[in-house]
Amino acid sequence: MSDHFDIQQYQIKNEPFYQPTGNEVTLYEAAYAARLPVMLKGPTGCGKSRFVEHMAWKLGKPLITVACNEDMTASDLVGRYLLDANGTRWLDGPLTLAARYGAICYLDEIVEARQDTTVVIHPLTDHRRTLPLDKKGELVAAHPDFQLVISYNPGYQSLLKDLKQSTKQRFTAFDFDYPSAVLEMTILAKETGLDEAIASQLIKIGQAARNLKGHGLDEGISTRLLVYAATLIKGGVAPRDACRMALVRPITDDADIRDTLDHAIDAIFTQ
Numbered sequence: 316m317s318d319h320f321d322i323q324q325y326q327i328k329n330e331p332f333y334q335p336t337g338n339e340v341t342l343y344e345a346a347y348a349a350r351l352p353v354m355l356k357g358p359t360g361c362g363k364s365r366f367v368e369h370m371a372w373k374l375g376k377p378l379i380t381v382a383c384n385e386d387m388t389a390s391d392l393v394g395r396y397l398l399d400a401n402g403t404r405w406l407d408g409p410l411t412l413a414a415r416y417g418a419i420c421y422l423d424e425i426v427e428a429r430q431d432t433t434v435v436i437h438p439l440t441d442h443r444r445t446l447p448l449d450k451k452g453e454l455v456a457a458h459p460d461f462q463l464v465i466s467y468n469p470g471y472q473s474l475l476k477d478l479k480q481s482t483k484q485r486f487t488a489f490d491f492d493y494p495s496a497v498l499e500m501t502i503l504a505k506e507t508g509l510d511e512a513i514a515s516q517l518i519k520i521g522q523a524a525r526n527l528k529g530h531g532l533d534e535g536i537s538t539r540l541l542v543y544a545a546t547l548i549k550g551g552v553a554p555r556d557a558c559r560m561a562l563v564r565p566i567t568d569d570a571d572i573r574d575t576l577d578h579a580i581d582a583i584f585t586q
């Protein structure tokens with residue numbers, strides 16, 4: 316890997332808006348000060364990724380994010396040899412880049428990755444703070460600023476998609492959930508500029524859907540989708556159309572559930 320790699324391209328230059336729901340900011344700062352690895356648990360679209368972005372900005376550290384998937388191999392994380400005109404050259408993977416140059420590495424939805432892939436993070440999450448590059452014959456000692464953060468959705472856990480205890484017990488952890496109605500209204504207003512009256516109506520729809528979790532819905536409407544709906548309304552889309560497009564159609568194909576939520580939308584947006 317070139318010595319001239321610019322890690323600053325991963326620096327977050329503008330403050331990402333994040334509305335704290337408790338003392339998670341202070342606790343994360345304490346974890347980072349000790350360089351402890353962090354695990355974020357919570358439903359889809361509740362603010363886990365935004366929280367990591369906000370903390371990376373606040374701490375002034377580069378952030379390298381990896382969207383994990385079931386086809387991801389250990390080489391996708393640590394690196395591989397590539398062929399070029401001059402023969403072969405080594406290309407660091409995102410985990411190696413973060414460890415080598417002192418970034419925060421965020422492995423999003425880590426349970427989507429195979430367990431034989433995730434074990435490569437183990438040496439970075441204990442007293443060793445090293446990353447063996449077996450194919451290259453190199454042992455990377457983590458930069459003093461390096462930190463590892465992972466996230467997953469406990470609602471999607473199964474026997475096939477779960478973290479081993481040997482992985483879980485290497486991390487400190489935060490539980491995330493959807494914000495309270497008051498905080499969610501603040502988020503919608505800050506993110507989109509939507510007036511509070513309409514924002515409060517959107518939140519009622521969100522709460523109605525969340526009450527159906529386990530009764531036809533795997534998961535409720537996320538804060539992210541509420542922001543999408545608010546953005547559409549702010550852009551001139553009729554509230555009912557915006558809600559159906561952003562809140563209902565993405566989360567279910569069940570006709571009965573869709574009808575139930577559509578009726579809730581009609582009842583809340585009566586005009």
